[in-house]
Amino acid sequence: MSNRDVLIGIDLGGSAIKAGLVTREGKVSKFRRYELAGGRGEKEVVRFLKKVMEDLSTMAVRDNRRILASGIGSAGIIDMEKGVIVTSPNFSGWKNVPLRDLLKDSIDFPLYLDNDANSAAYGEKWVGAGKLVRSMICLTMGTGIGGGIILDGDVWHGDHGMGGEIGHITVNPEGPKCLCGNTGCLEVYASATGMVRNARELIKKGEQSLLTPLSGGDISRISGKMIYKAAVDGDRVSLTVLNEAGKYLGITMANLMNLLNPSMIVLTGEVTGSWEFFMPVAKKEVKKRAFPAIVKRTKMVRGKLPDRAGVIGAAGLALKSLET
Amino acid sequence: MSNRDVLIGIDLGGSAIKAGLVTREGKVSKFRRYELAGGRGEKEVVRFLKKVMEDLSTMAVRDNRRILASGIGSAGIIDMEKGVIVTSPNFSGWKNVPLRDLLKDSIDFPLYLDNDANSAAYGEKWVGAGKLVRSMICLTMGTGIGGGIILDGDVWHGDHGMGGEIGHITVNPEGPKCLCGNTGCLEVYASATGMVRNARELIKKGEQSLLTPLSGGDISRISGKMIYKAAVDGDRVSLTVLNEAGKYLGITMANLMNLLNPSMIVLTGEVTGSWEFFMPVAKKEVKKRAFPAIVKRTKMVRGKLPDRAGVIGAAGLALKSLET
Numbered sequence: 001m002s003n004r005d006v007l008i009g010i011d012l013g014g015s016a017i018k019a020g021l022v023t024r025e026g027k028v029s030k031f032r033r034y035e036l037a038g039g040r041g042e043k044e045v046v047r048f049l050k051k052v053m054e055d056l057s058t059m060a061v062r063d064n065r066r067i068l069a070s071g072i073g074s075a076g077i078i079d080m081e082k083g084v085i086v087t088s089p090n091f092s093g094w095k096n097v098p099l100r101d102l103l104k105d106s107i108d109f110p111l112y113l114d115n116d117a118n119s120a121a122y123g124e125k126w127v128g129a130g131k132l133v134r135s136m137i138c139l140t141m142g143t144g145i146g147g148g149i150i151l152d153g154d155v156w157h158g159d160h161g162m163g164g165e166i167g168h169i170t171v172n173p174e175g176p177k178c179l180c181g182n183t184g185c186l187e188v189y190a191s192a193t194g195m196v197r198n199a200r201e202l203i204k205k206g207e208q209s210l211l212t213p214l215s216g217g218d219i220s221r222i223s224g225k226m227i228y229k230a231a232v233d234g235d236r237v238s239l240t241v242l243n244e245a246g247k248y249l250g251i252t253m254a255n256l257m258n259l260l261n262p263s264m265i266v267l268t269g270e271v272t273g274s275w276e277f278f279m280p281v282a283k284k285e286v287k288k289r290a291f292p293a294i295v296k297r298t299k300m301v302r303g304k305l306p307d308r309a310g311v312i313g314a315a316g317l318a319l320k321s322l323e324t
Numbered sequence: 325m326s327n328r329d330v331l332i333g334i335d336l337g338g339s340a341i342k343a344g345l346v347t348r349e350g351k352v353s354k355f356r357r358y359e360l361a362g363g364r365g366e367k368e369v370v371r372f373l374k375k376v377m378e379d380l381s382t383m384a385v386r387d388n389r390r391i392l393a394s395g396i397g398s399a400g401i402i403d404m405e406k407g408v409i410v411t412s413p414n415f416s417g418w419k420n421v422p423l424r425d426l427l428k429d430s431i432d433f434p435l436y437l438d439n440d441a442n443s444a445a446y447g448e449k450w451v452g453a454g455k456l457v458r459s460m461i462c463l464t465m466g467t468g469i470g471g472g473i474i475l476d477g478d479v480w481h482g483d484h485g486m487g488g489e490i491g492h493i494t495v496n497p498e499g500p501k502c503l504c505g506n507t508g509c510l511e512v513y514a515s516a517t518g519m520v521r522n523a524r525e526l527i528k529k530g531e532q533s534l535l536t537p538l539s540g541g542d543i544s545r546i547s548g549k550m551i552y553k554a555a556v557d558g559d560r561v562s563l564t565v566l567n568e569a570g571k572y573l574g575i576t577m578a579n580l581m582n583l584l585n586p587s588m589i590v591l592t593g594e595v596t597g598s599w600e601f602f603m604p605v606a607k608k609e610v611k612k613r614a615f616p617a618i619v620k621r622t623k624m625v626r627g628k629l630p631d632r633a634g635v636i637g638a639a640g641l642a643l644k645s646l647e648t
Contacts, residue, residue, distance in 0.1 A: 158585020165582040258489040261482020
């Protein structure tokens with residue numbers, strides 16, 4: 001062990017790769033964001049990841065640092081033991097891509113692969129909002145909704161590495177169709193994509209909304225940020241959509257509490273920008289539904305590592321994998 | 325360690341105490357059922373438990389066995405560390421009853437206290453349906469619905485010992501009121517009490533049903549068993565109620581799978597007598613809602629230790645508490 005040691009953490013997203021050098025204490029010493037401009041084919045992404053690793057290795061050498069290991073967090077179903085991306089919503093057509101094997105010739109340190117939401121959750125546990133708690137659950141609320149479950153300090157992966165799919169908990173059995181095939185998943189209501197779709201539906205039904213001018217009259221261009229902006233100005237459609245997101249998020253959090261009794265629920269991702277609108281509704285719902293003795297003991301907070309939780313967590317998981 | 329060693333396991337129910345001597349291998353060598361006829365006051369129950377312990381100690385001596393420890397599984401919120409029953413639905417008015425302290429003078433072995441559903445789950449894991457799996461979730465479907473979560477072989481209690489409340493997961497946000505204060509909990513649909521109430525409601529609304537003659541014309545006397553009987557004879561009210569139980573049980577199991585990815589879900593308790601009616605519906609719902617890759621890997625089975633899972637599990641947890 002030496003303070004020259006450093007880890008590479010990579011957050012492999014659908015349109016960008018975030019990467020950094022992270023110390024053993026979870027501090028980011030370098031951080032880069034690369035746009036995935038060259039396409040999302042398997043070969044392109046692997047080539048790109050090699051370049052990212054090279055960049056970071058060069059930075060490490062320059063800083064007189066030694067790379068201990070690298071961690072990659074990717075959306076999708078991951079076979080951690082084999083280092084394989086089984087399927088990923090970010091990369092259509094990818095099936096059983098043996099990422100670790102494909103990268104191993106170009107690196108001389110171990111590579112750890114995990115799900116992106118698990119990585120973000122572990123980042124928040126390691127050095128973020130959940131630093132002082134034993135167990136916490138993290139929801140990453142962006143395009144979709146990812147989940148990471150930390151029990152007694154470790155990510156709970158499930159018996160086959162597929163657990164933590166909090167976005168695909170049924171919160172309303174008769175709700176609208178989700179991309180996963182189910183109906184009434186949390187993701188349908190509380191992801192940016194879900195909220196945008198729900199706002200569009202209301203406008204199509206004839207509701208007046210500030211979102212129409214905000215999107216330049218083309219409602220296919222409505223974004224999560226526009227919904228927030230319009231809500232600030234009192235737009236009813238936006239407030240309805242955020243209200244519904246809060247309600248179903250609250251139901252989900254209540255279920256998680258009664259089931260797993262964690263000390264904390266951490267919310268991260270772009271949707272949390274609208275915290276002031278959905279969170280009071282969500283908290284009310286939690287109070288209504290979870291056991292009072294549990295509610296009293298569970299904090300509901302925003303993540304403390306915006307944009308970086310995934311990078312830090314992937315590095316932390318890689319470090320942990322060395323130790324076990 | 326000797327094969328003379330034995331454990332006392334006790335399942336403290338609202339109307340009866342089941343108790344037994346259990347070997348280190350999880351075999352029941354003696355089993356007794358005592359009706360709690362003398363009242364459910366704190367003092368009466370403690371006196372009764374002392375008598376049960378005495379009985380079992382005498383049996384152990386007679387068999388030349390040595391009692392290593394005793395485990396008690398009780399409904400309610402349990403403070404395991406302190407050995408206190410915080411509150412219990414079985415014993416109204418009990419609040420922070422320090423059961424371990426109250427019993428300690430009359431026994432000369434350690435006493436372990438846990439929730440009854442956790443005990444049953446651990447029994448099924450130790451020597452029952454889940455013997456060969458890493459992680460499983462057990463639902464005890466009786467008067468109420470209890471839950472026990474086994475992760476990597478151990479009961480998951482949560483950070484404050486209050487986890488596993490699967491009966492109080494919201495499955496239908498707009499559903500009827502539950503005793504816990506929430507609306508649309510699983511318990512409202514799939515417990516014996518819930519199904520009986522739902523059947524009565526349908527009859528009150530004017531539905532013809534075989535349950536009316538079966539209950540001697542007094543529908544307040546309808547029981548879970550009557551619903552099963554009537555369903556066998558094609559009674560529409562009973563089939564509707566069982567169908568609904570299956571649907572919401574299926575939603576719950578799908579949620580548990582997507583969230584925790586266990587290898588098995590074990591169902592026990594009197595309601596499982598109607599397995600043939602609710603389970604096909606539940607399985608269909610699971611298929612519709614959980615990730616196919618997960619469904620494929622998760623067994624849904626009946627418990628293998630009817631009536632004894634709680635006793636065996638309480639003994640097993642007591643044994644485990646000695647080892648750690």
